[in-house]
Amino acid sequence: MRSPIYQIDHLVHRYHGQPVLDIDQLLIQPATIMGLAGPNGSGKSTLLKLMAFIMRPDEGQIYFDGVPALPFGSVVRFQVTLLTQEPYLMKRSVFNNIAYGLRVRGQGEDTAGRIHEALEMVGLDPERFSGRQWSELSGGEAQRVALAARLVLKPRVLLLDEPTASVDAVSSELIRTASLRARQEWGTTLVIASHDREWLYDVCDEVIQLFKGRMTGTGRTNMIFGPWQEGGDGGFHKRLGDGRRLIVPAPPHAEAIAFIDPAAFRILDSPADPVAEHEACIDGTITRLSLERHSGRLYADVRAGSMTLVVCVEAAHVAAMTLHRGWPVRLAYRPERVQWH
Amino acid sequence: MHFKRKLLAKACILLTLTLMLALPATAAEKVLMMATTTSTDNTGLLDYLKPHFEKATGIELKWTAVGTGKALALGKNCDVDVLLVHAPAAEKKYVEEGFGVDRREIMYNDFVIIGPESDPAGIKGKNVVDALDAIRAKGAVFASRGDNSGTHKKELALWKSAGGVVPEKESWYVQTGQGMLATINIAAERNGYTMTDRGTYIKYADTLKGNPPLKVLVEGDAILLNQYSVIAVNPKRCPEAKYDLATTFSNWMAGAEGQKLIADFKLLGKPLFTANAK
Amino acid sequence: MDFILAGFFEAIRLLLGGDAQTWSAVAATLKASTGSMAVSLVLGIPLGFVLGYVDFPGRRQTRLLVDTALALPTVFIGLVVYAFISNRGPLGGLGLLFTLRGIVVGQTILALPVVIALSAAAVENMDRHLRTLLITLGASRRQLLFSSLWEVRFGLLAAGLAAYGRVMTEVGISMMVGGNIKWHTRTITTAIALETGKGMFATGIALGLVLIAIAFMVNVSLSFLRKR
Numbered sequence: 151m152r153s154p155i156y157q158i159d160h161l162v163h164r165y166h167g168q169p170v171l172d173i174d175q176l177l178i179q180p181a182t183i184m185g186l187a188g189p190n191g192s193g194k195s196t197l198l199k200l201m202a203f204i205m206r207p208d209e210g211q212i213y214f215d216g217v218p219a220l221p222f223g224s225v226v227r228f229q230v231t232l233l234t235q236e237p238y239l240m241k242r243s244v245f246n247n248i249a250y251g252l253r254v255r256g257q258g259e260d261t262a263g264r265i266h267e268a269l270e271m272v273g274l275d276p277e278r279f280s281g282r283q284w285s286e287l288s289g290g291e292a293q294r295v296a297l298a299a300r301l302v303l304k305p306r307v308l309l310l311d312e313p314t315a316s317v318d319a320v321s322s323e324l325i326r327t328a329s330l331r332a333r334q335e336w337g338t339t340l341v342i343a344s345h346d347r348e349w350l351y352d353v354c355d356e357v358i359q360l361f362k363g364r365m366t367g368t369g370r371t372n373m374i375f376g377p378w379q380e381g382g383d384g385g386f387h388k389r390l391g392d393g394r395r396l397i398v399p400a401p402p403h404a405e406a407i408a409f410i411d412p413a414a415f416r417i418l419d420s421p422a423d424p425v426a427e428h429e430a431c432i433d434g435t436i437t438r439l440s441l442e443r444h445s446g447r448l449y450a451d452v453r454a455g456s457m458t459l460v461v462c463v464e465a466a467h468v469a470a471m472t473l474h475r476g477w478p479v480r481l482a483y484r485p486e487r488v489q490w491h
Numbered sequence: 492m493h494f495k496r497k498l499l500a501k502a503c504i505l506l507t508l509t510l511m512l513a514l515p516a517t518a519a520e521k522v523l524m525m526a527t528t529t530s531t532d533n534t535g536l537l538d539y540l541k542p543h544f545e546k547a548t549g550i551e552l553k554w555t556a557v558g559t560g561k562a563l564a565l566g567k568n569c570d571v572d573v574l575l576v577h578a579p580a581a582e583k584k585y586v587e588e589g590f591g592v593d594r595r596e597i598m599y600n601d602f603v604i605i606g607p608e609s610d611p612a613g614i615k616g617k618n619v620v621d622a623l624d625a626i627r628a629k630g631a632v633f634a635s636r637g638d639n640s641g642t643h644k645k646e647l648a649l650w651k652s653a654g655g656v657v658p659e660k661e662s663w664y665v666q667t668g669q670g671m672l673a674t675i676n677i678a679a680e681r682n683g684y685t686m687t688d689r690g691t692y693i694k695y696a697d698t699l700k701g702n703p704p705l706k707v708l709v710e711g712d713a714i715l716l717n718q719y720s721v722i723a724v725n726p727k728r729c730p731e732a733k734y735d736l737a738t739t740f741s742n743w744m745a746g747a748e749g750q751k752l753i754a755d756f757k758l759l760g761k762p763l764f765t766a767n768a769k
Numbered sequence: 770m771d772f773i774l775a776g777f778f779e780a781i782r783l784l785l786g787g788d789a790q791t792w793s794a795v796a797a798t799l800k801a802s803t804g805s806m807a808v809s810l811v812l813g814i815p816l817g818f819v820l821g822y823v824d825f826p827g828r829r830q831t832r833l834l835v836d837t838a839l840a841l842p843t844v845f846i847g848l849v850v851y852a853f854i855s856n857r858g859p860l861g862g863l864g865l866l867f868t869l870r871g872i873v874v875g876q877t878i879l880a881l882p883v884v885i886a887l888s889a890a891a892v893e894n895m896d897r898h899l900r901t902l903l904i905t906l907g908a909s910r911r912q913l914l915f916s917s918l919w920e921v922r923f924g925l926l927a928a929g930l931a932a933y934g935r936v937m938t939e940v941g942i943s944m945m946v947g948g949n950i951k952w953h954t955r956t957i958t959t960a961i962a963l964e965t966g967k968g969m970f971a972t973g974i975a976l977g978l979v980l981i982a983i984a985f986m987v988n989v990s991l992s993f994l995r996k997r
Contacts, residue, residue: 204904222910232905238898241920250916251906299906524867533967538951555867555948556963569856570866670966698969731856 153216155180155307155339156201161210163196171196171363173210178341180306181333185350186343188360189373194343195235197360198311201341202232228255231300235312237292239299244269244287245280248299255303268302269295271331273324290321297325301332308332310342326353347460351442351449361407361491370442370449370460372410376401390432390455397430398488406490412449412462414487421480429482434459436477452479523736525554526565527575528641529670531719532556534690534763539756544743550736558640566590566722569729573737574722577688578641582720591722593737597744598753598764599718602645603692604709605675606631606684614684615708622709623653630663632683634674637666641717646686649714679704688717690763697759719764721745744768776974783975784982790951790960795979798956801869801943802936805876810929812877813884817928818918820885821892832889838882843875847945850875854946867948872956875942880932887931891924892917926991937984957983 156178163171171193178184186194200207203214203221211218219226231251239247248265252258269276272294279287279295287295293313300308310329314322330353332338344350350357351370359366361373378386378401387395388408398408418425425431434454441448448463461481531537532554541552557565559578565571567590574591576582577599586594604622606614612629614622626633636643650657658664665681667674671691678685685705687695696703709715721741726734743749745768753766783791820831852858854865854874865871899920903913918925940958947954949963957980964973 199901202901202905204901221904227909228907230905231907232901234898234901236898238896238902240899240902240916254907254909254912303907529966553867553950553953555950557948568858569861672967673965694967698967729856731861 154178154213155215157213157216158201159211159213161197161200161207161212163200163205163207163209169363171200171207173197173363173365176358176365178339180339181337182355183330183333183340183342183353185354185357186341186360187345187347187350187357188366191362192360193363194360195311196363198232198309198341198343201307202230202309203227204232228303229305230307230309231303231305232309232311233293233297233300233313235315237289237296237316239284239287239292239296241284243280243284244274244282244295247284247295248280248302251299251303264302265298268298271301271328272298273328274298288318290317293317294321294324294328297328301328304336305332305338306336307339307341310340310344312343312345315345348438348440351440366409366491370412370462372408372412372459374408374410374457376405376407378404378406390457392455394432394434394455396432396454397485399485402490409489409491410459410483411487411489412460415452415459415461415481415483417450417461417463418480418482421478423480425480425482428484428486430485431480431482432459433478433480436475436479438475439463450479452481454481521549521736522551522553523573523733523740524571525552525573525575525740526562526571527554527556528559528562528577529556530577530642530688530691531575533670533672534694534758536690536753536756536763540749540752543748543752544740547743547748548739550739552740558638559644560639563590566724569724569732572724572733573740574724575719576641576722577717577719578644579718579720581641581644582722586722589728590725592725593723593741594720595722595741595745595768596718596720597749597768598766599716600689600764601710602642602686602715602717603689603707604684604686605678605692605705606708607679607682607704608706609682610708611682612684617709619649619709619712619714620653623650626684627654627658627661630661632663632665632678632681633658634665634667634678634681634683634685636671636674637668638670642671642686642688645717649686652714675705684708693758693761693763701759718767772970773974775971777978779971779975780978780982784979790955791976791979793952794955794957794960794976795983797869797947797954798937798958798980798983801872801876801947801956802933804869804873805880805936806929806933808873808877809880809884809932813881813928813932814888814918814925817885817888818892818914821889821895822917832886835882835886835889839886841879841882843879843939843941844945845941846875846878847942850878850942851945866946867950867954869947869954871946872943872954875946876936876939879939879942880936883932883935884928887928888921888925891921891928894924895921926994930988930991933987934984937980 154177158173158176161171161173162169186197188194199205200212203219203223203226206221213219214226217225240250245265248268249261252261252264265280266276269279274291274294308329313325317325326349329340333340342350342354356368358368359371374388374396376388378388378398380386385397386400387397390396421433432454434452436450437453437458438451439448450461450463452459452461527537537554544550544552559576559581562574562576563581563585566574582594585591604614612625612631614625617625635646647657665677667677671687672695674685675687675695692707721744723734723737723741724732726732750766750768753764754762756763820828820835850871853860854863854871855861856866865874895917899917903916908916938958940962943954943956943959944962947956947959949955949959957976961973961976964976
């Protein structure tokens, strides 16, 4: 096994005294793609900024290539680059925006050719775009130029913070494709934070769940927010609409968040089948089936009322059950497998 | 962008260098710095004398024209080498206190009281005391320099001789806080009276093509004499003051050439100053 | 009123006729203002950057001080500078009194707060994403400073123009420190004061128009910079 490109030890970061990130240990191998999933405010952006060495962590240490590294450090300055969510460019032409990183690196040779290549990677016609000013671009174009400004550097690490959240569908697709090409062509390590779970699970070697600044797992999980209602029989549930209820054990407090492992659900062969004792059930419709590349597992998205649950389907069951999109299914689960955070 | 910035930096450096070259170092060797009153400058007398003085002595004459009060203060602070002022009482005190030496009377002009031709207070032909009494009794507008200059001090002395009280708080008594010509113009605007040195008045009449709205109404009274003197800054107090150049200037002004030039300085055919060096 | 029209024709005559006194005053004005602007930009922009960018203890108080200094009366600056550079003052030995360099010192004190306050404001309004962008593209600390300043160049240009306006038009410092000495430290503004004192209103108006013409030329040339 190669030595990790990132080793994060006991990392703590605070804003105004409040801890926003607390990661005990995280290793990232070179030339892999890692995903960061989690709701807004879970610490994804903070982690990426620390990994990009834009700011200094309050506690802990980040090792890059086995060496402790800090902002402006010579080890990392020209190796790591971050693309943020909002398209943001300097008040210069497209050409000069992309050329900036090359210039601070003192790489003057064939600037025009390299910028040409980078613009083509993000699907912008170099002839038409390189002379334009920053103010003459749409949001999607600006974000693609911003990505080109990173790609032209052929970075060892490319950190992407919700890179497609504020752009149109076409730009989004081009940004995804171009990012992946970086790994194919130069072995760039990618770390991607995104709300788009399907994309993450599709392309990433590993996906980390972040919640309230902590890592809560490294696979898929169902994260379910309240409000939790008390039933007449002393049990608790969440109303999902259409009269459906998700039965849960008593939550520790009103704002508790429920985590349910996708493997905790069992798809009944037929919705009419009876459920076992101590099992709860919920009815839904399959909206999507996907294969997780690195594990070979099959996952089904099941929409139940207002929410979508991720359900793990064992490979052996796939053929027998003949699952299809749009099919109604009944899920059975044991409420005690719900974990509270 | 980088090359542009470099260009900008180069331009800045170049500009600074040009500037340093353009601003000459402290001064050439023989420069005499004089503080004088606005009246000598405004009449053009110094512009007229300067080339003659430089030709005769090789000394460059520079002057700053300010009120007598400030001129004396500049001398006290050793910021000038010589003074050309007209406030005899203050000058004598100044010399007694050791700030100046070699006070020498050079020339005089006289003060006149001017006012509108209609003469609302009826002062024409009166002596100074009667004229000021009439203005006070009538409450006619009177513009005062109010700037502690030599002329202002003279005017205050006149009021004191006429009734003893300076009408500072009266609404008709306008203190301009400005130079002589500005004060004359204010008096003209308000259709009022003022006291001025004759030199400034002739210059004023000249710029108005010899037909000014304010005319000389009171003149010739002995009390109206306006004596100008040259005082060198005391070299014992101010070692950096150019006492030798100041002496040269004083001698030249009191000498035959200076005195003749002063007497010949005319405007509208009228002499502005009477040379009276002893 | 007629002296305004007379002043207009007089202005044309003074400029086109190559009146030596007028051109001497124009040169003195340009030399003094260019000198004080060069010094206050070189000192003021970095200080303004620090004030707008770095969160140091006492920053708010410093800001208050600089903002107050914006209201310094020019005559007061002139008087204080005179007190220092008078031969009896602590800096008397430098021989700055009655020189253009002395005026430069005073005008720098006048312009510096304007440059600092306005460039600090420009830097404060700088997009917070800029820092992230520059660092992540590999900028060193020095490159971060210069590239940030380049990004707010229009704000800095405005700061410079505002300061230049104050410097060009002030009378108090030039009169008190320069002494309004003909051929040496007589600037356009002190010449206007002199001509007005002499009652030569038309000449005063003419010189005022000359000053406006210079200000116009400066703005025109800078607006070309801005277009690029």
